[in-house]
Amino acid sequence: MTTPTSTVTFPKIYSVMSPKGGVGKSTSLSALALYISEVRNQKVLLLDLDNIATLTNNFQGDKVRHPELSNVTDLYVDPDGKDMLKVSVVRPNIHLIQGDSKIHEINSKNSIELISLLEDNLHQRIPDISTYDYILIDTPAGVGNSVLSALICSDYIYSPIDLDTNSISAIDELTRVLKPIKRRMNPKLAWKGLLINRVAKLVPVLGARLPEALNHRKIYTDITSKYTDVVLGVICNRNAIQRAVTSGQWIAGRDQSSLDAIREVSTFCENLLETKA
Numbered sequence: 375m376t377t378p379t380s381t382v383t384f385p386k387i388y389s390v391m392s393p394k395g396g397v398g399k400s401t402s403l404s405a406l407a408l409y410i411s412e413v414r415n416q417k418v419l420l421l422d423l424d425n426i427a428t429l430t431n432n433f434q435g436d437k438v439r440h441p442e443l444s445n446v447t448d449l450y451v452d453p454d455g456k457d458m459l460k461v462s463v464v465r466p467n468i469h470l471i472q473g474d475s476k477i478h479e480i481n482s483k484n485s486i487e488l489i490s491l492l493e494d495n496l497h498q499r500i501p502d503i504s505t506y507d508y509i510l511i512d513t514p515a516g517v518g519n520s521v522l523s524a525l526i527c528s529d530y531i532y533s534p535i536d537l538d539t540n541s542i543s544a545i546d547e548l549t550r551v552l553k554p555i556k557r558r559m560n561p562k563l564a565w566k567g568l569l570i571n572r573v574a575k576l577v578p579v580l581g582a583r584l585p586e587a588l589n590h591r592k593i594y595t596d597i598t599s600k601y602t603d604v605v606l607g608v609i610c611n612r613n614a615i616q617r618a619v620t621s622g623q624w625i626a627g628r629d630q631s632s633l634d635a636i637r638e639v640s641t642f643c644e645n646l647l648e649t650k651a
């Protein structure tokens with residue numbers, strides 16, 4: 375096994391992680407890629423470890439795959455002596471290692487070596503790695519090998535949640551998994567916090583904006599009081615977001631809901647990317 379050695383400037387790696395499915399991991403990571411490229415004019419490499427390849431569908435087109443280019447299963451081989459990977463240039467500033475459903479084979483294998491291969495391949499086989507500002511990794515729900523491999527090589531992670539009654543247990547599960555990774559395998563890993571996503575409606579209450587539905591408001595208050603200072607943003611369930619992200623475009627409308635969407639998504643991205651001195 376090769377230990378990563380690098381003299382080039384290496385991009386910051388952000389992964390999204392959540393034990394719970396369908397909370398907006400792929401949507402928020404796609405929006406983050408668009409924010410970095412469109413608003414900040416910086417360059418991103420996306421790794422699509424999601425079993426159903428949502429990022430690839432969003433940026434490359436539904437079920438459009440280029441077999442002559444690399445896919446994520448190429449990131450789980452011994453990199454020694456292998457050719458450089460071939461990334462898919464989906465936008466001038468957004469490049470992608472395509473998703474592939476065969477990633478499920480990586481998740482079902484029992485091999486401790488497997489989980490370090492992603493980092494080794496990123497360090498050895500990505501062309502022009504120093505030209506990227508960020509590497510963003512989308513992961514499937516749960517804690518399979520692909521998620522562990524992402525946690526081992528990441529600088530930062532964040533976790534979207536919805537206002538479901540199981541959300542607090544999901545955060546507790548996340549904290550439990552991260553502890554040994556940070557202690558033993560990747561001490562530099564920093565959990566940036568939570569994105570509260572898909573909120574049905576926010577209304578003004580005593581100077582704050584809170585979920586309109588009282589059951590959601592209760593979960594929101596429980597989360598924000600238990601996890602003070604780690605809420606990176608609150609994003610409503612908005613057609614404008616779904617429409618933009620699934621076509622790989624930054625939010626374009628000028629109606630009130632689109633403007634609110636831009637504000638909510640931008641605030642989340644700024645808070646996530648902010649690095650404290």
Ligand SMILES: Nc1ncnc2c1ncn2[C@@H]1O[C@H](COP(=O)(O)OP(=O)(O)OP(=O)(O)O)[C@@H](O)[C@H]1O
Nearest residue numbers: 395396397398399400401515572610611612615616
């Ligand atoms: N803020 C939002 N507004 C509108 N639709 C959203 C929003 N966030 C997510 N969605 C929609 O919710 C669904 C689930 O989102 P997404 O695929 O991003 O979740 P996920 O956590 O990646 O799911 P999985 O665990 O299956 O990978 C998708 O149809 C997506 O378009």
Ligand SMILES: [Mg+2]
Nearest residue numbers: 399400424428
């Ligand atoms: Mg997903």
